[in-house]
Amino acid sequence: ADEIxxxxxxxxxxxxxxxxxxELLASIGAPRQLxxxxxxxxxxxxxxxxxxxxxxxxxxxxxxxxxxxxxxxxENMAALLAAQEEQWLVERAVISGGAEAGRTxxxxxxxxxxxxxxxARQRVKLEQFVKRYGGREKAEAMAEVINTLDVNDxxxxxxxxxxxxxxxxxxxxxxxxLSSLFSGPASHMRNMVGNLTAYGVAPLERGIAAAxxxxxxxxxxxxxxxxxxxxxxxxxxxxxxxxxxxxxxxNTMKTGQAIGPAKMEIFDRYPKAIGGPLxxxxxxxxxxxxxxxxxxxxxxxxxxxxxxxxxxVSREGLKGTARLERMVALRAEPSETLLAxxxxxxxxxxxxxxxxxxxxxxxxxxxxxxxxxxFLPVVRTPANIIRFGLERSPAQFFAxxxxxxxxxxxxxxxxxxxxxxxxxxxxxxxxxxxxxxKLTGPPPRNAAERDRFYREGKQPWSIKIGDRWVTxxxxxxxxxxxxxxxxxxMMAFEEEGEDSEAGLSAISAAxxxxxxxxxxxxxxxxxxxxxxxxxxxTRYAEIYTRRQAGSLxxxxxxxxxxxxxxxxxxxxxxxxxxxxxxxxxxxTNLVPERLTAFGEPTRRASPPLVAVRVSKEQxxxxxxxxxxxxxxxGFVGSTIGGVKLSREDQxxxxxxxxxxxxxxxxxxxxxxxxxxxxxADKEQAIERVIRNAREQARDMMQQNTAPTRFP
Numbered sequence: 244a245d246e247i248x249x250x251x252x253x254x255x256x257x258x259x260x261x262x263x264x265x266e267l268l269a270s271i272g273a274p275r276q277l278x279x280x281x282x283x284x285x286x287x288x289x290x291x292x293x294x295x296x297x298x299x300x301x302x303x304x305x306x307x308x309x310x311x312x313x314x315x316x317x318e319n320m321a322a323l324l325a326a327q328e329e330q331w332l333v334e335r336a337v338i339s340g341g342a343e344a345g346r347t348x349x350x351x352x353x354x355x356x357x358x359x360x361x362x363a364r365q366r367v368k369l370e371q372f373v374k375r376y377g378g379r380e381k382a383e384a385m386a387e388v389i390n391t392l393d394v395n396d397x398x399x400x401x402x403x404x405x406x407x408x409x410x411x412x413x414x415x416x417x418x419x420x421l422s423s424l425f426s427g428p429a430s431h432m433r434n435m436v437g438n439l440t441a442y443g444v445a446p447l448e449r450g451i452a453a454a455x456x457x458x459x460x461x462x463x464x465x466x467x468x469x470x471x472x473x474x475x476x477x478x479x480x481x482x483x484x485x486x487x488x489x490x491x492x493x494n495t496m497k498t499g500q501a502i503g504p505a506k507m508e509i510f511d512r513y514p515k516a517i518g519g520p521l522x523x524x525x526x527x528x529x530x531x532x533x534x535x536x537x538x539x540x541x542x543x544x545x546x547x548x549x550x551x552x553x554x555x556v557s558r559e560g561l562k563g564t565a566r567l568e569r570m571v572a573l574r575a576e577p578s579e580t581l582l583a584x585x586x587x588x589x590x591x592x593x594x595x596x597x598x599x600x601x602x603x604x605x606x607x608x609x610x611x612x613x614x615x616x617x618f619l620p621v622v623r624t625p626a627n628i629i630r631f632g633l634e635r636s637p638a639q640f641f642a643x644x645x646x647x648x649x650x651x652x653x654x655x656x657x658x659x660x661x662x663x664x665x666x667x668x669x670x671x672x673x674x675x676x677x678x679x680x681k682l683t684g685p686p687p688r689n690a691a692e693r694d695r696f697y698r699e700g701k702q703p704w705s706i707k708i709g710d711r712w713v714t715x716x717x718x719x720x721x722x723x724x725x726x727x728x729x730x731x732x733m734m735a736f737e738e739e740g741e742d743s744e745a746g747l748s749a750i751s752a753a754x755x756x757x758x759x760x761x762x763x764x765x766x767x768x769x770x771x772x773x774x775x776x777x778x779x780x781t782r783y784a785e786i787y788t789r790r791q792a793g794s795l796x797x798x799x800x801x802x803x804x805x806x807x808x809x810x811x812x813x814x815x816x817x818x819x820x821x822x823x824x825x826x827x828x829x830x831t832n833l834v835p836e837r838l839t840a841f842g843e844p845t846r847r848a849s850p851p852l853v854a855v856r857v858s859k860e861q862x863x864x865x866x867x868x869x870x871x872x873x874x875x876x877g878f879v880g881s882t883i884g885g886v887k888l889s890r891e892d893q894x895x896x897x898x899x900x901x902x903x904x905x906x907x908x909x910x911x912x913x914x915x916x917x918x919x920x921x922x923a924d925k926e927q928a929i930e931r932v933i934r935n936a937r938e939q940a941r942d943m944m945q946q947n948t949a950p951t952r953f954p
Contacts, residue, residue: 311386323386410516417616418516419525420794421507424620426528427800432854434506434532436717438539441592441631442481444665444721445546449473452661459657468654470557473550480549481542488541495534499523506532506595506624508606528800536593543592548577548585555581594627602626617791632724637670639663669722673729681707684730691875694840699870700848700861704730707860712848714856789822796823804851806831813837813845817890835894840876842901865908872926876904876933883941892944900940907932 307323425431449469456469499515507529517525552573556566573581590596597603606622609615639645640663648656676682686703687693704727705712706719715723793799803826814834816822824830836844848858862870869875879900881888888896911917911932917925 308386411613413613413616414516417613418522418529419797420617421620422525422528423797423799424794425507425532425800426798426802427804428852429804429854430800431528431531431535432852433717434535435539436854437720438535438593440718440720441594442539442543442546444635445543445550445592446474446477448658448661448665449477449550451664452657455660455664456654456657459660460654463652465652465654466558468554468558469657470554472553472557476549476553477546481546483549484541484543484545485538487545488538491537491541492534495537496530499526499530506536506593507621508610508623525797528798536595539593540589543589544585547588548581549574551581551584552577591627591631594624594631596627598623598626598630628720629724631721634659634666635662635669635721636666636725636728637663639666666722666725669719669725670729673726674733676706677730677733682726682730683712684727684734689875691840691877694878695866695869695875697845697848698839698841698861698863699866700858702848702856702858705856705858710860712858712860718855789816789819792819793822793826796826799826802826802828807847807851811847811850813847835890838894838897838901840878840901841905842898865905865912868912868925869929872922872929874926874929876901879937879940883944896940896944899943900937903936903939904933907936 304323304326307319307326310319311323313319450471452469453471453473456467460467515522515526523530552570555573556569559569561569577585587596598606602622605619609619609622633639634642639659642659645656645659645663647653648659673682683696683701683703683705687696700712702712702714704716704723705714706726707713715726717723719726793803796802806826806828809828810831812831813836814821814825814831815837816825816834821834825834839845848861849856879893879897881893883896908929911928917928920928
């Protein structure tokens, strides 16, 4: 047995082999704790292969650097940055020894082959690649340094590669801050629901595309290339991908490594900016987001792949046994075309596909200057959500790409028409719901109107189902943009009346409603805070500062949602300290309550720890009558007799006036004389009640306050 082991090990002891492995791993920057694991003891043959591989990568990097020094063309710079990135990924694969790291390396090589391949030598693609991986200045500086390195010294090459990939303070700060923002359970539940609905609409799209394709193909004189059999294939493929997706979920949680593009652009360059065990804890919310996407990455990939396979065998006209055998063969060895199509659709449905050039330029800028992450936490994902929604809207009928595909007799036109049809029916349904007062858009801007909006149990961007208001932003994500835009357009039409300008105002509001809808999503609310602060600094700058200060608390999202669950009362912080206390369980009582116009504490209608917010309609008879007459109670002022009220006095004033107003209105509206009066007389009576209630409140304030205070 000893002789066999000696022969197998090349006459080297296990201790010596372990030492060799540890020295090799140490030379490429393996974590100290990893070097102590016996499982990292590669055998001599593996060690030799790894040494050769590392030398080959170092040589390739040196060759690419020489090419840049001779000619700093875009192609040469892209090749150098690709070589540097692959060197890094190879070392990470050697260190982790895991399938996930190897898969990441293979995906990167596929991307590079596409970028640098003979059929894809396009300047735009290459320029985007160079920008993503550091830019021209970095490539030129790298070329000068690499030229001085000895490719036979893997430790020196590895040290330089690690220095290139070394995250800076702002990279670490951005990782910490984003993790805190997205640490709340509701954020992850909404991400999962959004991913699920984006996948769930795929069978519907394929079925409608198949229905459109038959007459379209006949009219264009070509073969039918979209089939109803793709619908069950999409469903069965998704189910087939679920177990692999679960494995991807747990592997991502274990390794902390996102596979492919991630929703958080910060992972594009520095997946682990904060090192060590502390970094793993801090990064846990972002890792969980990547794990959730890994689950749906597999589901969507297999759903799309199975649909593509069924489409191909149907296009080939195969039947019976021949069809089944062909499908089995394609599943075992899918072509590059099938894999590319499935990957493209998968990335599209989890909102991580490559954005337009302008958006990518913003992403590149934020990656280059990570301190901007504090103002633009996420860029690519909201852009992709907008594009996803626009493709499933009536606007798709006017897309230039649709006209091109129709002229070229491209069957993708059927897919586009199917998505546009879904969006059109959604828009028609949204208009009907709005006219039935069963669809809401953004909350009213006017404080008094907004107060009644929430008093009645309504929520922004919601559909009324029975006596409940249900947000559609996650539950109906594929068409949610259409629902929101129509609601905002209809609101503008109502405000303008039926004059000649009403239609234009409605269209303009529907378009601008896209931005309002995106900014109102919880994932992107910080962007809305920035825009408000810039557009109206007097009103919003201080609010923005308070919110940003509160977000710096570790795991602020989790703490905030927990605090709001324990204490459903809405608080009104006015200092940075109060903004922080309002989001910490047990400290919320230190912050004053936000009062309604009737002087009552505002309560949250829906629990924070849910993916889809649901509130019960609670319109009182008073609010119903106020709404019918278009009268708002409003809030009291901040002065009495020209004297500025303190915060406590103003709250007392609002409470006294609000309670008196509510009670007097109930009495007024119950009188027979009121019921028989005209609307004009009713309006006058209500306005008198509001004035009298406030006068009564002022009298009570003056009686209980020093006479020199209020003249």
